[in-house]
Amino acid sequence: MTQSAFRAKLLTFTGDPAQSPDAAVFHEDGVVIVEDGRVAASGAWSALKDRVSDGASVQDLRDKLIVPGFIDTHIHYPQTDMIASPAPGLLPWLETYTFPTERGFADEAVAADTARFFVDELLASGTTTALVYCTVHKQSADALFTASEAKNLRMVAGKVLMDRHCPEFLRDTTQTGYDDSAELIARWHNNGRQMYALTPRFAPTSTEAQLEACEALAKAHGDIFIQSHVAENLDEVAWVKSLFPRQRSYLDVYDHYSLLRRRAVYGHCIWLDDEDRRRMAETGAVAAHCPTSNLFLGSGLFDFAKAQETQMPVTLATDVGGGTSFSMLQTMNEAHKVARMGGHHLTATRMFWLATAGAAQALDLADKIGTLAPQSEADFVVLDPKATPLLARRTARADSLEELLFAFALLGDDRAVYETYAAGARVHSREQARR
Structure with missing residues (x-):
């Protein structure tokens, strides 16, 4: 010993x-x-x-x-090299910078180099666990897990799923997305300290068939994580309404496919209503608040008071590269100001809890x-x-x-x-x- x-x-x-x-x-x-x-x-x-x-x-x-150690509940490692890229809003930012950058991760060497730098940058900021989005390429997830395993970190990550409304060079299919995810789950989930997150990018980039495949994978693997985006931007919310007219809300799309549960983490959660918030509280799904990203992209202000009133689980996240810093301390800085703009006082003691024990509890990892x-x-x-x-x-x-x-x-x-x-x-x- x-x-x-x-x-x-x-x-x-x-x-x-x-x-x-x-x-x-x-x-x-x-x-x-x-x-x-x-x-x-x-x-x-x-x-x-x-x-x-x-x-x-x-x-x-x-x-x-x-x-x-700090816990970052929403971050995109392929966006490391495009952090601080100017754009007038979320959707043009994705088209102009995000998708072209992610194309490069078809190259295993690019993925491996970026993953190593990303992990080192997390550790330099005191972050020892993160929920990480990779790209649509299976090898991007392998690269991230390999870099994390080399440092013996408790890391959660997943290959992004997109089978529509994205460039052809980043598009998978319902079947390839399912097969790649199943293979990665078998290889990495609970392998040492690595854990897998089923990762549909966001509802608009997945067909109903792909969301059904996600539902099947989630039911087959009850202890994996689920991560996606919801209600970040008003244009995005309107787009989802046009694509899924039968669902009550953006969040209800995920609920329809049984993707709200413990260990399900949704980035942003700005434009939710109280019924959405109560549903997240009922299912144990987690809202990852990304203040530096929301301010940078002009997406809106997260409502801490309503989250607390409905007992919706909340954590803090950087959302690099929409977010402008890897530092959870800087994320606390902006979270405090966002809360004040909504008339809510967020104490530093609670922010440290949100970034540590609170996040672990919300993620069902409080014993670890x-x-x-x-x-x-x-x-x-x-x-x-x-x-x-x-x-x-x-x-x-x-x-x-x-x-x-x-x-x-x-x-x-x-x-x-x-x-x-x-x-x-x-x-x-x-x-x-x-x-």
Whole structure:
């Protein structure tokens, strides 16, 4: 048995801070003890120091903060190289930049190179788990999983399904989409720490036959994830209405094909009504809020108050490349502002929960990630409150946990990530990356 210990300020959660004032558990002088890739114990140093074995490696990080690894619930790895591309809206952005870029992933070398860079960029931002969209090419999913497996990450990903309303060079068929997805599920789902997500891009790019094939795959594999987009943009909502006139709403299209359930994650969820939100709450389907993308593409403002009122599960996501940063700290920054525009105050403590334990709970992975609880997988981030002169000056004046976390959320980015650990192994070091 190999043991290592990390002495630092610690933050973890026992529940939603919006529901319980004691849900955030903070130790000013804490320790995480890791054995064979899992958390053996975490808590106050004074209570646990005798559990640190004589031969253990002990890192003294008392001037830093350890939090569970961030979880990004909606991101497109093939769009890494087209991040920050100008366009007047979602649909022209897809036509002008997204589809031409994704065409290149027919080349396995392109897919592999991009996947390696993408994974490293996630880790540099403190993200240890993500729900990732690949391209329509089967090899794009293989490349992403291979890059993730090399770092022993808990990753969820899937090959995109599109059999209409897209360029011919990105189009699959009902049968090839089904066969490729089934093959990838068999190869990667629950292979080590890799997990598969059935990935119809969005309702307009799948025929009814393809959505029926998705329904069949989802029923055959009850523990896989499902990911897609819904109600991101008003033009898109109108388009879906014209394509599926028998369905009550955009969300109802997915519901009709039994694609709302636990482990089903839908990006954006801006233009939903209360019936949609209640249906997501009833089924356990998750809304992935993508604030930097929604602002960048002018899609709209996510309604936190209505989500909370209907108890719709919500997580945070970057949505790179519509999103403008890999950093979940920057995502928190924009999420706070979006909430304020809707008259809702989103605390930093709750944003950290949404990006860690809240996401893990929503994804049905609370026993594995998003926590520092004993027997969980030892994925965590070391944050540096002195990463920049401004952050150092502000955090030195923080009089509460909320002020400290708010400074990280509003002033932090990848520079604040000192180290990232996956299954107890260091997979990113800011100091080494700078050399």
